[in-house]
Structures are given as structure tokens and as C-alpha cells.
Amino acid sequence: MIELNADIGEGCDDAALMPYLGRVSIACGGHTGDAASMAAALRLAAEYGVAAGAHPAYPDRAHFGRRALVASADEIAGWVRQQTEALAEAAARLGMRLAHVKPHGALYNVAATDGEVAQAIAHAVAAVDASLILIGLAGSQLPAAGRAAGLAVLEEGFADRRYRPDGRLVSRETPGAVLTDPAAAAAQALRLARRQPVDTQPAGGVSIAADTLCLHGDTAGALHIARAVHAALNSACLP
Numbered sequence: 001m002i003e004l005n006a007d008i009g010e011g012c013d014d015a016a017l018m019p020y021l022g023r024v025s026i027a028c029g030g031h032t033g034d035a036a037s038m039a040a041a042l043r044l045a046a047e048y049g050v051a052a053g054a055h056p057a058y059p060d061r062a063h064f065g066r067r068a069l070v071a072s073a074d075e076i077a078g079w080v081r082q083q084t085e086a087l088a089e090a091a092a093r094l095g096m097r098l099a100h101v102k103p104h105g106a107l108y109n110v111a112a113t114d115g116e117v118a119q120a121i122a123h124a125v126a127a128v129d130a131s132l133i134l135i136g137l138a139g140s141q142l143p144a145a146g147r148a149a150g151l152a153v154l155e156e157g158f159a160d161r162r163y164r165p166d167g168r169l170v171s172r173e174t175p176g177a178v179l180t181d182p183a184a185a186a187a188q189a190l191r192l193a194r195r196q197p198v199d200t201q202p203a204g205g206v207s208i209a210a211d212t213l214c215l216h217g218d219t220a221g222a223l224h225i226a227r228a229v230h231a232a233l234n235s236a237c238l239p
Contacts, residue, residue: 003134003212004230005106005156007055009033009041012217019130020230023212025102025135028087029188030057030079031065038090046096048224053100053132056083058107065105066172073120078106080124088128100134101125102152106229111145112137112168126151139167157210158187159229160219167203176201180220182228188227189213190236191197 003022003184008014018024025049026041027033035057041078045140049226058066071079080103089097094234101113103121111118120137121147130150138155146153160179163169181187192213197205215226 002210003235004159004215004226004233005102005123005212006215006217006226007102008044008217010036010218011037011138012222014041014044014217016223017215017217017226018044018050020215020226021043021048021050023051023099023100024051025053025055026087028054028056028083030059030083030107032059032061034196034226035090036089037199039094042087042091042094042096045093050159051099052091053098053102053135054084054087055102055104056080057104060106065107068106068110073116076117077120080107080121081128083124084128084132096177098129098132100133100135101128102156107143108137109169110159111142112140115141115145118142119149121215122151125149135212138208151155153211154211157192157208157213158194158211159185159224161214161215162201163198163208165200165202165206167206167208170201174201176197176221178216180225182221182224185215185225186232188230190232193233193236195233 005023008024021221058069118141133152134146135154143153143155162177192210197207
């Protein structure tokens with residue numbers, strides 16, 4: 001069994017994606033998001049019975065959290081804790097509890113290879129609520145740091161992003177890094193779900209052991225991609 005997740009509360013058509021998802025990560029003030037958008041996203045998750053979690057980021061709205069900032073481990077832990085607590089408090093006001101934490105953008109990618117950053121994130125999550133699941137790039141430093149901190153983890157794969165041969169994601173600035181063709185995304189999702197090697201850029205293949213697959217709401221044609229991926233997984237008995 002493999003679930004689909006998406007990042008929401010980022011100004012996209014979240015409601016259209018919800019029927020295809022099992023989990024959502026909500027922007028909570030770092031790269032975007034405010035009290036109103038957090039409450040709206042939480043209500044949407046509750047309406048569809050979808051697990052909701054925090055999507056903390058570098059506090060860099062100008063670049064949508066997609067630029068790494070020079071910061072100490074303590075600063076990173078503080079940002080993660082502050083943003084996660086803000087969403088947790090919003091959830092509590094609605095009678096909800098958060099299920100997980102998944103870093104956003106550059107923070108996610110830095111934590112994949114930088115053990116110190118990964119540990120800072122994991123310790124911050126554990127300090128907020130040790131029952132929260134930590135989501136990170138499959139096979140990277142972040143899930144490993146989560147386990148070391150005593151957290152449950154989910155290793156994440158991407159249906160709509162191209163991989164490098166080392167298992168990391170191709171930079172968004174590289175042509176072809178984002179899969180916008182629904183059929184291509186569905187084919188990659190099937191291979192990930194079956195633990196089969198996926199194509200890489202440069203050419204090659206890499207095996208990814210993923211527990212959850214991400215779909216990006218801001219990818220061109222996101223709804224068509226979600227439908228194609230969901231249908232492919234269902235037809236293969238891999239919902």
C-alpha cells in the first residue's frame with residue numbers, strides 16, 4: 001500500500017486535489033501561509049478525512065522557501081518548532097491534531113544531505129510532539145535523523161519530479177526536472193510503488209524505497225496528474 005500526499009495552503013486549487021490524497025502538508029508561515037490559510041487548509045483536510053501535517057520552511061517568502069539560507073542548527077530548529085506549533089495551535093482550535101511534519105523546499109533538500117540540519121529538524125519535531133511522523137526524501141539523512149530521535153518516519157518519493165542517479169531530486173532550475181505529462185507521472189508513480197528503478201537525469205536509473213508519494217499542487221496540470229496517478233495505482237491494485 002502506498003499513499004499520495006500533497007503540499008497545500010500555498011494558493012493553489014487544493015480542494016480539487018483532495019479526493020486523490022491520503023495526507024497533506026500545510027504551509028505554516030515560513031514560505032507562505034497565515035492564520036486564515038492554515039485554518040482553511042485544516043478544515044479542508046477534516047472535510048475529506050485526510051491526515052494533516054505541518055510544512056515548515058526557511059522564512060523566505062520572497063523566494064517561496066526555495067533558496068537555502070545560511071543558519072545555525074539552533075535557528076533552523078527554532079523556525080521548524082515555531083511554524084509547527086503555529087499550525088498545531090490552529091488545529092487544536094478546530095478540535096484537530098497534526099499527524100506529521102514535512103519540511104518544504106530548500107530546507108527539505110538541505111536536510112536530505114546535511115546531517116546537522118536533519119538532526120535539528122528531527123529534534124525540533126520531537127520537542128513539539130514526539131508522536132508526529134517526520135517525512136523526508138527516501139534514503140536520505142532526514143528519515144535517518146528522525147529514527148535516531150525516536151520519531152516514526154515516512155520515506156517520500158515524487159511522482160512529478162525527475163531524480164538524479166544518487167536518488168536526490170533534479171533541481172527545479174534544470175529543464176525537465178518537473179514531470180508535467182500525466183502519463184509520465186503515472187508511470188513513474190507505478191514504478192515507485194512497485195519498488196522498481198525509475199529513470200534519472202542524466203540518463204540511468206535509481207531504486208527508491210518510498211512509503212508515500214508526493215504530488216505538487218503548483219505543477220502545471222496538477223489535477224490531471226493527480227487523476228492519472230490515482231487511476232494508475234488503483235488499476236494496479238496499489239492505492
